[in-house]
Amino acid sequence: MTLELRGTGFAVRDASRPLLVLGPSLGTSAAALWADVVPLLAAEADLLGWDLPGHGASPAPAGPSTTVEEIADAVLGLIDDAQAERGDPGAPVWYAGDSAGGAVGLQLLLDAPDRFAGAALISTGARIGTPEGWEERAALVEQAGTPTQVIGSTERWFAPGFVEREPQVVTRLLASLQTADRHGYAAVCRALAAFDVRTRLGEIATPLVAVAGSDDRPTPVSSLAAIAAGARRARLRVLEGVAHLPPAEDPEAVAAILRELLAGRLGASDPERAAAGFAVRREVLGDAHVDRAIGATSATTAEFQDLITRYAWGEIWTRPGIDRRMRSAVTLTALVAGGHWAELEMHLRAALRNGLSPAEIREILLQTAIYCSVPSANHAFGIADRVLGEDGEAAR
The missing domain is CATH 3.40.50.1820 (Alpha/Beta hydrolase fold, catalytic domain)
Known part of the structure; x- marks a missing residue:
């Protein structure tokens, strides 16, 4: 009826x-x-x-x-x-x-x-x-x-x-x-x-x-x-x-x-940028990470989540000038230089998803020892050892 x-x-x-x-x-x-x-x-x-x-x-x-x-x-x-x-x-x-x-x-x-x-x-x-x-x-x-x-x-x-x-x-x-x-x-x-x-x-x-x-x-x-x-x-x-x-x-x-x-x-551009940003964010960080971030969104963090999705992921990570492997290499270096260790752990996993090998990641971190400081690189290697060791294949 x-x-x-x-x-x-x-x-x-x-x-x-x-x-x-x-x-x-x-x-x-x-x-x-x-x-x-x-x-x-x-x-x-x-x-x-x-x-x-x-x-x-x-x-x-x-x-x-x-x-x-x-x-x-x-x-x-x-x-x-x-x-x-x-x-x-x-x-x-x-x-x-x-x-x-x-x-x-x-x-x-x-x-x-x-x-x-x-x-x-x-x-x-x-x-x-x-x-x-x-x-x-x-x-x-x-x-x-x-x-x-x-x-x-x-x-x-x-x-x-x-x-x-x-x-x-x-x-x-x-x-x-x-x-x-x-x-x-x-x-x-x-x-x-x-x-x-x-x-x-x-x-x-x-x-x-x-x-x-x-x-x-x-x-x-x-x-x-x-x-x-x-x-x-x-x-x-x-x-x-x-x-x-x-x-x-x-x-x-x-x-x-x-x-x-x-x-x-x-x-129109902002929704389109947000859509592109969410797509890239999922591809780089993985569905599980993004779903956790969305599920934890609160009134305090909502506008910030929207900002990083549209601009960090929808504006920068979608640019065609360099590929994602290069972007991951640059990001790892910047995070070591800034001492952003929680973000480094996340982006080490993202670097593997973007195609960097464990050997290439080690070389990037060695480079940071010269240009960012040995103590910073030492801390970064400790985090990398744990992240790369989570996957037996990645560690070899």
Whole structure:
């Protein structure tokens, strides 16, 4: 049976303006979540919100479960209707979604990439939570209703101090949670339990910005960093002092990001440079190292990770002037000269991956004894002895 969703045309006029589609988080309606962003953008874009099954204006699903794919397909139907009204059927639109709405956004970019000019994926993930956690929550809500989620959602949704500062916003969002249909809420939980597109992020070529809240627990900064790392043309933005619902917690910052998205000012070169940088970084350092770095990304380190990916790896290591063997030789020398021993260990392994032999690495380190100092070379040889000895073949 086809899933029925309903939309909220905040400002839908004609094809002279870009169409931005706004997706909600689980337990909220588009109207409740995006209420403070809409007035900031209504003068420059047509805005179309949509509601999850059993939330806001959307009826509950006919059965006990649905899928993110089914929700995404229903959202495309709403977009088709809005574009027929605007007079631009099939033209690319923009998308922004929070949490479950962001997961639907990922699915849309995978299923219908030609329909989207750009996207902002907010407080979400290629996988969110665990299947067991979602199934357990679905069973509880189905039996006892959405009011059971008020305390937990308040803790998950808002950064410390927000409840006291903005009680009206909190009341608006919690009201949307308490009035959500329990069967619809449970069905979305089951959809998220089955949702996992981590291995497909590399298929996404649409320009996107992954927006994280520094205090978000359900989808921490590392979750958005993984999207930015995996998609081909993506940037990561971190909002300080914000948790799981940035459109409600910091509408001005979200509106500013969306203006940049609509105007193309996120920069085509930066996402492309980041994509190239991640590719080279993986080839040189290995998937395991890069995956650990992404997984450890925090609000403190996110911008730095983005910087080194775009410029160190995307700008310098991708240059054609010298090959990677030479770049590794130069890098090893510079790290010995600077006494950057942790980085030296990492780049010794990278040098092997780039084709330098153990004998060549020894010669490079001998050269540093003359030009960097014998004590520095002595320390470097100790590290190299350990690294080269990890692989019997490399040590011979």
